[in-house]
Structures are given as structure tokens and as C-alpha cells.
Amino acid sequence: MSKKFTLEELARFAVCDFSGDPRHVITFVNSLESAEPHEVSFLANPRYRDLLASTKAGIVCIDTTTPLIEGKNFLISPNPSKTFQIITDLILSTNTSGFENIHPSAVIHPSACLAEGVAIGPHVTIDQKVTIDKGTKIYGNVFIGAGVSIGENCIIYPCAVIREHCTLHHRVILQPGAVIGSCGFGYLTDPEGHHHKIPQLGNVILEDDVEVGANSTIDRARFKHTYISKGTKIDNLVQIGHNVTLGKDNLIVSQTGISGSAKTGDRVVLGGQSGVMGHLEIGNDIQIASRGGVSKTVTQAGQYGGYPLQPLQEFHRHRVYLRNLEKYVKRIEELENKIVLLEKKLYS
Template sequence: MAEPVFFPFATSLDFGEVASISGGTLPEGVESTRRIDGIAALETAGPADLAYMDNPKYTDALAATKAGLCIVSPRFADRVPAGTVTLVSPAPYHAFAKIMARCFPSALKPESIFASQGVAPGAIVHATAVLEAGVTVDPGAVIGPGAEIGAGTVVASHAVIGPQVRIGRNCSIGAGSTIQASLIGNRVIIHPGARIGQDGFGFAMSPKGHMKVPQIGRVIIQDDVEIGANSTVDRGASRDTVIGEGTKIDNLVQIGHNCVIGRHCVICAQTGLAGSSTLEDFVVLGGQVGLAGHLTIGVGAQIAAQSGVAGDVPRGARYGGYPAQPALGWARETALLKTLVANRGKKPGASQG
């Protein structure tokens, strides 16, 4: 049985093109017309492959690599073996990403299973829906009444687009995802299984039972947002849930109703935002972070993985722990706790040797 190629190598590049695209610098005397025909990890790369390295943990792998060309930062340039050409870049990972995007464009976002435009047999598009030219709708997808979808957008199999939803141009709506009560901008990527615009968790609780509160807001997703597989974004209760342009949300993230997320935030997997939380621009939340409701995380703040945030975080701060606090204090408390545990039961003044 032949081994399938899921992401074909789209184009071969010569060393000069790689340097130009990445902004790196080749050593003098290197033949710029030499070509790369693949991209691989340091350990598996061969003479026709490109690799990159920017982490001290992989110094040994760099020293042993057989890659034809390797992108590295200046501090690792002298570790590249003699048989590998060094391409020095101040930001190797960004440079590598640019080359990957050029060589593997099909891996950038979910695509149509048929790779052809138009409405496929087996798709259901309501007569009142409006699809611009160049929209792709795969088998099993459902487009509801009054929905509007812009040119170049792909709606994958079994995705459901609810009534009156607006989706911009060149978006990718992953297989099995559902979208309702939402306005979505351009170049948005929604991965398979995501749920956008469902009820927020709103109940008026009492000793006699809990009364459901209608959730009448929307979800607003601005341009260039990416939402990972099986993540959920609840619609607002009486105002909108908003996700700002360029924000990247990992898999299995929960965004509660009325949350407002700023521009270019990064939210890692299994993080949960309770209702009415606000993230200002360029906030980073590590994996499994939990945010209480009705709080604000300031511009550029960073929260360490598995932290529990119970109050506002000032702009530019780095917090961690449970409950979350400034990272330096958290580290000191952790070190002190280890010392206290290690010394438990020892008599004062006893030898530590």
C-alpha cells in the first residue's frame, strides 16, 4: 500500500530565494542556486532539506544534522556542522514559518475535501442564503436562511451555518463546526468541531430552581482570527461577545458570554474564560488557565499555564499560580514552600550536611 502524502511540497526553492523570503543571510561564497526539495527536522533532514534551530535543547541535534541548509540565530551559527550551509536570521522560527507557508500552502487552513469551488451535491443551501462567487460548500454542509458568505470562503462537510449569519471572504469553516448568531470577518479560520454563537450559561438561580435567561447577544469575530478544534464561543447575553482581529485561540478553549477579547491575543488549549471577562490587546494565556468572570487582563499581560485568575491583572504584568499573582512572588513562595517541606522535622540548628 502506497504511503499517502497529505501535504504536498508545493515548490522547490533555491538558497537565494530562501534567504530573500526569510530575511536571513547566507555565508559568502555559497552557491545561491543550490535548491531545497524538502523541509525536515534536524534529526531527519538530508542534503536537499531545509531545517531550523533556535533552542539550546537541540544543540546536539544541530551538531549532528545532515540538512543542506539550516536557519539559526547568530548565537548558534558556530554549532552548524561543516556539511550544512548556515542561514543566519535574528528570528529563525519566524523565518522558518515564512518558508513553510510558501512550500506547504495547503497546510495553512482546512480546505475543501474536493478542492473545487461551488456547492457540492449533498450540501443544503437555503434559497434565501447569499453566496458570493467562489464560495465552496462541501457535501453535508448546511447554510441557513438569510446567511451571507463572502468569496473564497470554504465551508467544509457537515458544518452548519445558522440563519442570518454573516461570514466574510477567504474564511475557512472546518468540518462539523456550527455557527449561529455571529458576524465573522475576513480570513477567519474556524477549525473542525468548533461551536460559535450557542447559548451563554445564564440562569437566575433561586432555592426553588433556576430560571433560564434568554441570551440575545451576538458573537463578533474580527479579521484574521483563528479558532481551534472543539473550542466554544458563547454568544452574549444582552451585549456581544467580541474577539478582536488577529487573535489566535487553541483547541478546547471555552469563551463565556459577553467576553471581550482584544487584538492579537493568544489563548492556549483548555483555557476557560468565565462570562464578561475582558482581555485587552496582546494578552497571552497559557494552557489550562482559568479566569473568573467580570475581570480585566491588561494590555500585553501574560498568564502562566494552569493559573487561576480571580482578579484584574495590570498591563504588561506576568502572573502565575493559584490564585494567580505576580510571577516573581509566585516563584519565591514555591521555593520557600519546598525549603519548609525539606526541613520539616529537623531541629533548629541541626546540621544540614
């Protein structure tokens, strides 16, 4: 069930001022256009300020320059988007799936260690010597392999798989269908051309506040670890190869592929459908545009795009040239014809 919060309680939690009825109660969040009296919304862009008069939202997060409207309830802060996010996180943390304890259909090995308050949904499988810390929620049909360690306040959504000996630190989120610790793509090809599987003996480590999107896969290392550092967010349908190391606060957008043993620094952004070859490095504060191909080490901070990779402004300039290529060809043909005529006149 959803927990109820008053305006005064939300202001205290978000450390901000308020205006209106301190006892007004809300239970959820919504947009300005769609919010009802039991919901919180926010105004971040002044161009939508006219919506304040018509919104049905019970509480609106606004900045300190927005005029108050009599009869409405406001949370007032320098950054209403941040305030709204704080409240959203609070409300979502108190909304439950309906399975607050351990569902009777879950299969849990006797040697597994579950902290008090861990929630386990229907048809979850937990293998031997798994440890799960307090506040973590495991939704239905999740598989957790032997020796896995999961920290506090993690959320594992339905049908995710965490294979043996992988480690999740605190507040990790796995969206539905995410696979952590699948075998790395490693094969030995013999002289006859037959491929023989190389055992992948390492694991995957996800640090605090990592999120892995739906149907994304992070392969286990051949030895040691595939390592995803604190705060990194991985979109849906991403493939991360064995022994990859991602730095802190990376953003990896959908359909990106990162080959084995590649390494990124901190605050790296890989746009959708990017590709990163194995055994190279991407430095701190580098952004790769969608469909960018990283085929060699890049260390200079900045924005890049295209394949082969080049500075983004240069990449856009080259695209303009390509769009005008037909014009250039025609122009060159015209100039060549003029040169032929001039040569005929000159030598006639």
C-alpha cells in the first residue's frame, strides 16, 4: 500500500520551505497536466507557469522566484526538479509490490543468509551461500546463483539473473531481464577451425548506485572481475564483455556494445548503438555520440562521433560535406569542362 505524506512532512524531508495547508496529504507523483489532489508535481520551466493556475496537483514544487497562488500548496526551493526527485524517491521507496516477506513459492537454499526485512517475490530461486542485506527487494522469477552477495536496499526486478559469485553493493537496481555474470565470449579455435569454450572463472562486481537496464547483459571475467563503478547507469539492451571496467558515473545508452577488457574513465557517456573495441581505454569526461565507433584509445576529454572516431564538430562538418557531395561532383564536372574549353582555345 502507498504511504501518505503531508506537505509539512515533505518539506522537512526535502529540506525546503512550503506554503499552504501543512496537513494536506499526498500519496503519489504526476505531471502538472495530469496530477490529482493526492499527487505532487513540479514546475521547472517558466514557460509552463500558466499551468499552475489550472493544475489539480495537491502540491507543486516551485523555485523561489515563482509567484504563489492563494489556495494552492507549494514546496519552495532553488531547484524544484531536485526537490521533486527527492520526493519521488521517497514515495517510490514506500510503495510495495504486495509481497513484503518471503513468498511461499520461493526456493531458497538452507545456507543462504537473508537479512531481516528482505522481500522475496514468487518463484524466486536463491542458491547456496547467497547473502542478501537489509531492505533489498527481489521480485518474481529472479534467479540468484551460488555465492552471490547483494547489499542493502537493492531492487531486483522480475526475471533478472545474477549468476554465481557475483557481487552487488548497495542500492543497485536491475531492471527486468538483466543478466549479470553470463559467460564471457571466449573460445579457442583449433587448426581445423573448431571453436572450444574457454572457461570464464571470474565474476562481476557492481558498486553502489549502479543501475542495469532491461535485457542488458554483463559478462563475467575470464579471471578476476568485470567491474562497474559507483553511480554508473546502463540502459536497456546493452552488452558488456568480459573483464571490462567502467568508471564512476558513466551513462551507457541502449544497444551499445563494449568488447572485452575495454576500460572507461569517470563520467563517460556512450550514445545509443555505440561500439567499443576490446583492450582499449576511454578517458574521463568523454562523450561518444550515437553510433560512434571507438577503435583506439581516447584520452582527451571532449565530444566525439563517427567511425573512425573524430571530434564531434569535425564529424558534423564532414557529414555536411557528404550531404553536398552530389553538388560538388557536378560543380567539379562543370569546372573540368570549362578547363577543356579553355585549353582548346589556348592551343588552337
